[in-house]
Amino acid sequence: MINIGRYILGFFLIGLSGCSGTEIQESMDEKSHDSEKRKNEKKKGVREKDIIWDPFEPWNRGVFVFNQAIEHVIWEPLLSVYRTVVPSFGQKAVHNLLEHVKVPNSVVSWGLQGEGQNALNQFGRFMCNTIFGLGGILDIASDVGIAEEPQDFSRLLKAYNVPTGWFMMVPFLGPTVSRDFCGKLLNTALYTGVYPLAFGWGVLGAENINQRLIFKDSIDHVMEFSADPYAVIRRAYYEGRGEFPESFEQGEDDDEDE
Numbered sequence: 001m002i003n004i005g006r007y008i009l010g011f012f013l014i015g016l017s018g019c020s021g022t023e024i025q026e027s028m029d030e031k032s033h034d035s036e037k038r039k040n041e042k043k044k045g046v047r048e049k050d051i052i053w054d055p056f057e058p059w060n061r062g063v064f065v066f067n068q069a070i071e072h073v074i075w076e077p078l079l080s081v082y083r084t085v086v087p088s089f090g091q092k093a094v095h096n097l098l099e100h101v102k103v104p105n106s107v108v109s110w111g112l113q114g115e116g117q118n119a120l121n122q123f124g125r126f127m128c129n130t131i132f133g134l135g136g137i138l139d140i141a142s143d144v145g146i147a148e149e150p151q152d153f154s155r156l157l158k159a160y161n162v163p164t165g166w167f168m169m170v171p172f173l174g175p176t177v178s179r180d181f182c183g184k185l186l187n188t189a190l191y192t193g194v195y196p197l198a199f200g201w202g203v204l205g206a207e208n209i210n211q212r213l214i215f216k217d218s219i220d221h222v223m224e225f226s227a228d229p230y231a232v233i234r235r236a237y238y239e240g241r242g243e244f245p246e247s248f249e250q251g252e253d254d255d256e257d258e
Contacts, residue, residue: 053166060169064230093137100136109151113159154183175237
């Protein structure tokens with residue numbers, strides 16, 4: 001797909017080349033101070049409570065406690081057995097396979113955003129690993145230079161400016177926001193549409209275990225050393241989904257609130 005923005009930027013730069021370097025530098029110097037001042041004001045004006053909306057916090061905290069109990073009773077024993085029985089190269093193969101089966105989501109999401117080139121790249125990646133990577137167990141595509149550019153329906157909704165919504169702590173699944181929860185439902189629908197029903201749900205279960213394996217040490221650290229693990233994990237979710245602006249700077253009042 002032709003990138004119109006790139007051509008507009010090109011014409012803009014060509015126009016600038018007709019100006020003297022001194023004029024451009026003087027203009028930049030004049031605006032530098034004002035720009036930095038506005039940036040600092042924006043940092044001070046944006047607080048964590050302005051970004052995170054948690055209207056059902058008492059309920060969410062209760063679900064958080066429930067999930068931690070399930071973690072100790074179900075997930076930790078499963079992870080212990082998995083780590084003991086499956087060697088590291090086997091765990092890597094499982095991770096590759098789980099990433100592979102999600103690529104159709106990336107293809108559809110990129111396509112619906114109008115990013116045809118990215119969609120084609122991810123389709124090529126999917127076919128490469130399917131044919132030459134033993135169905136996705138090996139990541140041959142990365143070795144030949146076809147980069148992974150993951151997308152899903154949650155990111156698609158964000159690209160179309162669907163509001164983030166409220167924070168949710170879902171039983172058994174963990175933190176999300178209402179927009180991402182809808183996106184996960186659409187992801188699940190695509191899984192079960194592309195793959196056999198049992199395989200699609202099996203992928204979701206295996207992905208749940210895989211994500212816990214990836215983040216287990218970090219979560220254990222938070223649970224042990226944080227005064228408010230719920231608030232830390234909630235903030236980490238928003239940061240991981242890119243909801244905080246680049247200019248965000250945590251203020252003293254945020255620390256006091258937590």
